[in-house]
Every structure is written in C-alpha cells, then in structure tokens.
Amino acid sequence: MMKGALPSILDAVGHTPIVKLQKVARHVKSEIYVKCEYLNPAGSMKDRVAINIVDDAERRGLLRPGGTIIEATSGNTGMGLAMVAAVRGYQCIFVMPDKMSQEKIASLRGFGAKVVICPTAVEPEDPRSYYSTSRRIVEETPDAFYANQYHNPANPEAHYASTAPEVWEQTGGDFDVFAAGMGTGGTLSGCARYFKERKPGIKILGVDPIGSLYYEYVKTGRLTKPFSYYVEGIGEDFLPSTMNLAALDEIVRVDDKECFLMTRRLTREEGLFVGGSCGAAVAGAIKYAEATGMNEKILILLPDGASKYMSKIFNDEWMRQNGFLDAPDPLGVVADLLARHPGRKLITARRGDTIRKVIGMLKEHGISQVPVLDGDRMVGLLAEVDLLNTLVKAESKLDDTIDSLVESDYATVTPSTRVVLLRNIFNDAKLVVVQEGDAVSGIITKIDLIEYLAERRVA
Numbered sequence: 501m502m503k504g505a506l507p508s509i510l511d512a513v514g515h516t517p518i519v520k521l522q523k524v525a526r527h528v529k530s531e532i533y534v535k536c537e538y539l540n541p542a543g544s545m546k547d548r549v550a551i552n553i554v555d556d557a558e559r560r561g562l563l564r565p566g567g568t569i570i571e572a573t574s575g576n577t578g579m580g581l582a583m584v585a586a587v588r589g590y591q592c593i594f595v596m597p598d599k600m601s602q603e604k605i606a607s608l609r610g611f612g613a614k615v616v617i618c619p620t621a622v623e624p625e626d627p628r629s630y631y632s633t634s635r636r637i638v639e640e641t642p643d644a645f646y647a648n649q650y651h652n653p654a655n656p657e658a659h660y661a662s663t664a665p666e667v668w669e670q671t672g673g674d675f676d677v678f679a680a681g682m683g684t685g686g687t688l689s690g691c692a693r694y695f696k697e698r699k700p701g702i703k704i705l706g707v708d709p710i711g712s713l714y715y716e717y718v719k720t721g722r723l724t725k726p727f728s729y730y731v732e733g734i735g736e737d738f739l740p741s742t743m744n745l746a747a748l749d750e751i752v753r754v755d756d757k758e759c760f761l762m763t764r765r766l767t768r769e770e771g772l773f774v775g776g777s778c779g780a781a782v783a784g785a786i787k788y789a790e791a792t793g794m795n796e797k798i799l800i801l802l803p804d805g806a807s808k809y810m811s812k813i814f815n816d817e818w819m820r821q822n823g824f825l826d827a828p829d830p831l832g833v834v835a836d837l838l839a840r841h842p843g844r845k846l847i848t849a850r851r852g853d854t855i856r857k858v859i860g861m862l863k864e865h866g867i868s869q870v871p872v873l874d875g876d877r878m879v880g881l882l883a884e885v886d887l888l889n890t891l892v893k894a895e896s897k898l899d900d901t902i903d904s905l906v907e908s909d910y911a912t913v914t915p916s917t918r919v920v921l922l923r924n925i926f927n928d929a930k931l932v933v934v935q936e937g938d939a940v941s942g943i944i945t946k947i948d949l950i951e952y953l954a955e956r957r958v959a
C-alpha cells in the first residue's frame with residue numbers, strides 16, 4: 501500500500517470543511533457557517549448514508565455478494581449507493597420521479613446503475629408512483645435489497661454516527677443553531693439527537709419548501725394538501741419514519757425563487773458551487789436570523805453540488821421561463837390574485853365556536869368554507885359539507901363546538917407563491933389559504949382562481 505493512499509474512495513467520505521459565509525448574510529447579526537457536504541466523493545452528504553445503509557444490510561445478512569441494491573431516490577442517495585456498489589461489487593436499480601434533472605439520471609447510469617422513471621403527479625399509493633414501483637421491483641428481483649431511505653433507521657444513524665460527531669470535533673459544539681433542509685429527515689433527526697445529547701439548548705432549524713406538507717404539520721398537526729415545486733431533495737408529500745419532527749425547535753418555509761436566487765448568490769459571491777437545497781437552507785436560516793435579530797452562531801449543512809443543476813438553476817433561460825429571474829411570471833403571484841378583491845373581508849371561525857354560529861356565518865356571507873383559527877394561527881378548515889354530514893348523521897347538535905369537525909383539505913401558500921403552481925391544487929384541496937408568517941392573510945377559492953386565469957387569458 502502506497503504511503504498516504506486510502507484503501508478505496510469510500511474512505512474519502514466525510515471530513516468536509518466548515519466555512520464562514522462572507523457576504524450573503526452580512527445584514528444579519530448572527531454569524532452563519534456552512535458545512536460543505538457537497539464535497540463528498542459522490543457529490544453529497546448521502547455518501548455517508550449509503551455507506552451506513554450498505555454496512556448495516558451486510559451485517560444483517562440482507563445484502564449478499566452479487567446482490568442488487570434497489571432504491572426510490574431523488575438522486576443523491578442513488579449516487580452514494582452506486583459508488584458503494586461499484587466498490588463492493590453489487591448491482592443497482594434506482595426508481596426516480598420524472599421532475600429530476602437529466603444530469604442526475606445520466607450520472608447514475610454512468611455508475612452502471614439501471615434507472616426507472618415514474619410520474620410525479622400521482623399519489624404515493626398509486627401503483628405508478630415511485631414508492632410503489634420500487635416496492636414491486638424489489639419483489640421481482642432475485643437477491644434484492646431495498647435500501648428504503650425513508651424508513652431505514654440506518655439513514656438517520658449515519659448522521660448520528662458520522663456527520664454530527666465530525667461537526668462536534670470540528671467546532672467543539674461552539675454553535676447555537678443547526679439548520680438543514682427537510683427531506684427524509686435523516687440529516688436533521690440524526691444530527692439533532694447527537695447535538696442535543698451534548699448541548700440540550702442547541703436549536704434545530706428545519707427548512708421546508710412551499711408545497712411540502714412538513715411546515716403545516718409542524719404548525720398545526722394537520723396533513724394538508726401538498727403541491728409541486730421545483731427545488732429537489734427537500735420537502736415531502738408524506739411523513740417518512742426517518743423524520744423525527746419532535747427534534748425541531750423552529751421551522752421556516754422558502755419558495756423556489758428564494759432557493760434558486762440564493763443558490764446562485766452562494767456560487768457567485770461565496771464561491772460555493774452548490775445545489776438548490778443549499779440555497780434553500782441558507783435562505784431559510786437567513787430568514788430565521790432576520791426574524792430573531794439575535795447574535796447566534798448558525799451552522800447550515802450544504803447537501804450537494806451545483807453540477808447536477810446546470811440545465812436548471814444555472815441556466816438563465818430556464819430561470820427566466822419559470823419566472824425566477826427579474827422578468828415577472830406571466831401568470832403572476834398569489835398577491836396579484838388577492839389584489840383583485842381589495843375590500844374583501846377575511847371570514848374566519850374560531851376554535852370553540854358552535855356549529856350554529858358557523859352555519860350562520862356561512863349563510864350570512866354566502867360562503868361554503870372557513871379557515872378555523874386559534875388566536876392568529878390557523879388550525880384547520882371547516883366546510884359546509886362537513887357540517888351537513890355531521891347533522892345528517894345526527895352525530896352533533898347545533899350547540900356543539902366545531903372542534904371535532906375541523907379538517908385538513910386545504911393547501912397553504914404565501915403571497916409570493918407563483919400562481920402557476922396552483923394549477924392542480926384544487927384536484928385535492930377545497931381551499932387555498934394564504935399565510936404571512938403564521939397569520940392567515942387571505943383565502944383563494946376555486947372560482948377565484950378560475951376568474952383570475954380567465955381574465956389573464958383575455959388580456
């Protein structure tokens with residue numbers, strides 16, 4: 501063995517630097533530091549997860565020599581697994597949603613893996629979804645091992661055993677907040693557990709894209725209606741068991757435009773050649789720092805690099821077409837839609853209101869659903885049909901409270917969410933609720949959207 505050489509590329513995973521941001525966060529009191537996990541050999545922090553998942557499967561006898569590793573992956577876990585498979589002599593089959601960049605797909609194929617593409621716009625339980633397809637392929641493939649990063653404890657454990665101790669060794673725990681994007685939750689749950697065992701006061705900040713269901717679930721305990729967004733690797737439309745939401749102290753939401761503009765700034769101003777979820781994590785952490793005004797040390801994990809996003813985030817044409825550069829999106833944003841009804845009063849019910857009162861409210865204002873608030877915070881939705889059902893079945897009386905009838909068939913957006921993203925939202929949701937911070941600032945019904953779009957088409 502040559503002096504200074506490593507036995508294999510797998511020994512080069514980890515030992516990534518932590519760097520202080522110089523420019524993009526100059527306006528906040530907090531100091532912001534980033535851990536450059538995008539410098540791992542197969543391109544992301546998922547290299548650590550891949551090694552741990554394969555080691556664990558080998559130990560348990562779930563993966564035998566010559567076996568096939570199968571995974572439903574948005575790319576990075578696939579790259580890590582493909583690298584481990586190449587070194588240790590396994591086959592790989594990856595199942596991916598169709599919104600993933602061509603570069604990600606080509607890279608996996610470059611490692612010799614098979615890639616199966618599935619439609620994004622179907623429910624997770626649909627047989628065509630990438631979750632269902634991967635399960636079917638596992639059943640049909642001899643000597644298959646399903647890596648299952650969404651439910652495999654070896655995913656968060658990788659961060660508990662590798663990422664977090666490394667951060668601790670590098671920093672001695674000299675930071676107040678740890679921030680990361682929320683995907684499977686492996687990073688946040690694993691790191692949070694390690695950090696809190698050593699420094700219980702440490703704050704864990706999760707960053708979630710608008711369209712994902714985490715934010716609303718953390719705030720209200722409701723699984724509202726997810727909708728699509730462009731940033732890759734973060735946000736979910738179901739709750740993976742690898743995500744421990746109880747570990748979170750704070751959660752912030754970011755939209756695609758914020759993520760992508762920050763990603764470009766990180767590269768151009770800080771020299772950090774990173775991907776979209778890195779922009780998301782930094783934009784989210786800056787929002788948090790702006791809101792607190794505190795002087796804290798915030799450490800952000802940067803998951804992957806820029807090269808996979810050349811045809812998207814780093815392509816001006818793509819950015820312009822999608823309304824992410826200066827040119828406004830032709831369909832406008834939610835604030836434009838709300839501006840069509842300047843004097844419209846927001847009608848809301850309150851937790852504890854009686855059924856009788858809310859029926860009166862719906863009748864008086866000629867509306868068929870209302871957001872239900874507790875203080876300023878939205879706790880759910882109440883629709884005419886819910887009241888009707890309970891009264892028809894004689895399950896409630898008019899003087900009962902509405903609390904047990906409040907439901908989750910709504911989606912939440914912010915005033916800067918692009919209207920184009922609302923295109924399929926009413927297939928699932930009864931109502932779109934517009935929130936600024938935690939407060940409800942407006943609602944959008946199906947007919948509001950139809951009228952707005954019809955006017956734009958005429959113009």
Ligand SMILES: Cc1ncc(COP(=O)(O)O)c(C=O)c1O
Pocket residue numbers: 544574575576577681682683684685686687688732733734775777778803804
């Ligand atoms: C680019 C990117 N960013 C962030 C994440 C989220 O990390 P985690 O799954 O640990 O929550 C992922 C996970 O797939 C990712 O690929």
